[in-house]
Amino acid sequence: MHKVLIDVTRPLDRRMQGRFPTGVDRVGLEYIKHFAERSTALVRFAGQWIELSQGDSERVYEALLSSSKNFNHLVRKIVARSLPQSIVQQFSKPRFLFNTGHSGLEKKYYNHRLKRSGLKPIFFVHDLIPLTHPEYCRPGEFDKHKARMDVVLGAGQGVITNSLSTLDELSDYAKANGLHVPPAVVAHLAPAKLPIPIADSPLDKPYFVILGTIEPRKNHWLLLQLWRQLIERLGESAPRLVIIGQRGWECENVVDLLERCKVLEGFVFEHSACSDKDLALWLFHSRALLFPSFAEGYGMPLIEALMMGVPVIASDLSTFREIAGDIPEYVDPLDGMRWKELIVEYAQALSPARIEQGKRMKGFLIPTWDKHFDLVDGLLERLSFAGR
Numbered sequence: 001m002h003k004v005l006i007d008v009t010r011p012l013d014r015r016m017q018g019r020f021p022t023g024v025d026r027v028g029l030e031y032i033k034h035f036a037e038r039s040t041a042l043v044r045f046a047g048q049w050i051e052l053s054q055g056d057s058e059r060v061y062e063a064l065l066s067s068s069k070n071f072n073h074l075v076r077k078i079v080a081r082s083l084p085q086s087i088v089q090q091f092s093k094p095r096f097l098f099n100t101g102h103s104g105l106e107k108k109y110y111n112h113r114l115k116r117s118g119l120k121p122i123f124f125v126h127d128l129i130p131l132t133h134p135e136y137c138r139p140g141e142f143d144k145h146k147a148r149m150d151v152v153l154g155a156g157q158g159v160i161t162n163s164l165s166t167l168d169e170l171s172d173y174a175k176a177n178g179l180h181v182p183p184a185v186v187a188h189l190a191p192a193k194l195p196i197p198i199a200d201s202p203l204d205k206p207y208f209v210i211l212g213t214i215e216p217r218k219n220h221w222l223l224l225q226l227w228r229q230l231i232e233r234l235g236e237s238a239p240r241l242v243i244i245g246q247r248g249w250e251c252e253n254v255v256d257l258l259e260r261c262k263v264l265e266g267f268v269f270e271h272s273a274c275s276d277k278d279l280a281l282w283l284f285h286s287r288a289l290l291f292p293s294f295a296e297g298y299g300m301p302l303i304e305a306l307m308m309g310v311p312v313i314a315s316d317l318s319t320f321r322e323i324a325g326d327i328p329e330y331v332d333p334l335d336g337m338r339w340k341e342l343i344v345e346y347a348q349a350l351s352p353a354r355i356e357q358g359k360r361m362k363g364f365l366i367p368t369w370d371k372h373f374d375l376v377d378g379l380l381e382r383l384s385f386a387g388r
Contacts (some may be wrong), residue, residue: 004035004380005051005119008360009044010103011064015070018112020273022213023300024126027162027189028100031124033330034373035098036061042097044104045079049113050086057157058309058368066197066203077191091117096380100124111155118202120383125149127162127297128169129217136217136294138249149173152182158383159184160376162298165319174334183382188323188367189374191304206347207240211279211285212293214255215248219292219315219333224257224264226340231267239347241290243270279309287346288313288353291320292333299323304365307371311357313342323367327360 011028014021021029032039041057047371052060056078057360063071097119104110105123114121130145132384137145152159153174161167174181220335223241230238247255258270263280274282283289283375289305299320305312312328314320320328331338 004039004098004242005042005091005363006032006035006039007042007044007099007103008032008060008064010101012043012060012075015064023189023298024101025126026192027126030190030369030372031098031100032061032064034369035374043079043082045083047109048083048086049089049091049271050079050082051089051091052082055227055353056082066211091119093118097121098124102126102145102148105151106144111151114151114155122160122383123152123156124156124160125152125166125170126163127166127295128173129295129297132169133295150177150179153177153179156182158182158379160379161186162189163322164317165317165322166297173367179244183379185375185379187372189298189300189303190367190369191300191307193277194283194304194308195336196301197277197281197284199281202233202281203240203242203285203360205240206241206287206349207285208244208288208290208343208346209244209282210290210292211283211304213248214243214245214251216250217294218245220251220254220337221257221341222292222333223290224254224261224268225338226343228257228261228263229340230288230343231263236328238267239287239343239361241268242286243268244274244279244282246272263348283310284308286310286371287351290329290339290343291315291328292339293317294333302328303367306361307366309358311346311361311363313339313346324364327357327364329357 011025014025039057040054041052041060043052060078063074070073077277099121128149130141131149134142157180161170161184167186171181210220210223214220220243227241257264258268283305286287288311290303291299291302291312293315296319298315302312302314302320302324306327312326314330314332316330317362329342345351376385
């Protein structure tokens with residue numbers, strides 16, 4: 001069993017700010033669960049790298065994995081206690097270091113610190129969207145993500161990706177920039193264990209769900225335009241749309257429609273946050289999950305929907321086909337006419353297309369964390385053997 005170091009800076013920071021966990025954060029928490037008994041925690045704070053003691057690491061892990069009300073006080077106390085020791089920490093002992101959230105890799109000191117240490121970093125790469133589709137990201141994200149991927153490829157001893165599509169994009173980037181991809185493994189992500197809904201449908205009309213942060217690449221704008229057309233054509237018979245996700249960046253056109261378009265009132269509902277119980281309820285009773293993204297590194301909502309027996313209408317992306325095969329209905333994210341046809345079709349109580357997709361779901365294999373970590377542990381074994 002390999003003793004490892006886990007960089008917990010990102011999940012700690014986000015939790016202290018009271019922010020809801022993203023898909024990236026949930027992956028980090030699963031790594032903490034899996035490696036908790038054979039790891040210590042790394043916190044980057046005030047320019048220092050602080051390795052917590054075994055006992056303090058366990059306390060921080062437990063707090064991250066629970067709903068501790070005194071979380072911020074506990075973390076500040078532990079970090080303050082450990083900070084003086086960080087000045088003499090050199091990290092000279094060879095160990096694997098996990099960074100599962102791209103966190104801090106764009107900082108110049110991160111790579112410098114790695115080079116002066118004996119640590120063997122293993123990086124989880126979630127996507128290369130800021131490089132392949134910078135138009136859908138925050139200004140400046142291209143340069144930041146380029147710096148991150150340069151560290152992954154230049155300093156990484158191993159790489160984990162969530163899909164073959166992500167690994168292919170990383171390999172293409174490496175080839176284009178004269179870099180080498182470290183030993184890598186593709187390990188699909190398991191969905192959250194959503195509770196089985198026992199309540200009736202939260203709406204008495206047919207409805208669809210779109211799940212994810214409201215940002216340009218998620219293509220909410222297309223759906224809202226289609227919904228306006230459906231309402232104008234079908235009136236009260238038009239299906240409803242439920243948007244679940246926080247408002248992100250550069251989504252003003254979507255927000256304008258949500259807040260100022262009178263036609264959409266009573267037909268489109270926005271929920272910025274949902275408990276797992278509420279999410280399961282909304283998803284389970286929906287006609288389908290709509291997933292019209294322009295780009296994705298993985299696609300957890302797709303898996304969560306299929307796991308619950310809910311049909312999916314999604315963009316025709318290679319990563320979706322890798323995960324779900326031919327089960328969903330695939331549509332070009334710009335083909336508004338086809339999206340509208342399928343929405344009208346799936347809204348019917350006895351939709352033939354919906355019934356057929358239900359039959360295709362029977363062969364769906366849900367990814368598991370056990371399988372994921374079998375692959376990760378196998379990578380550790382390979383790297384350990386190669387280093388002897």
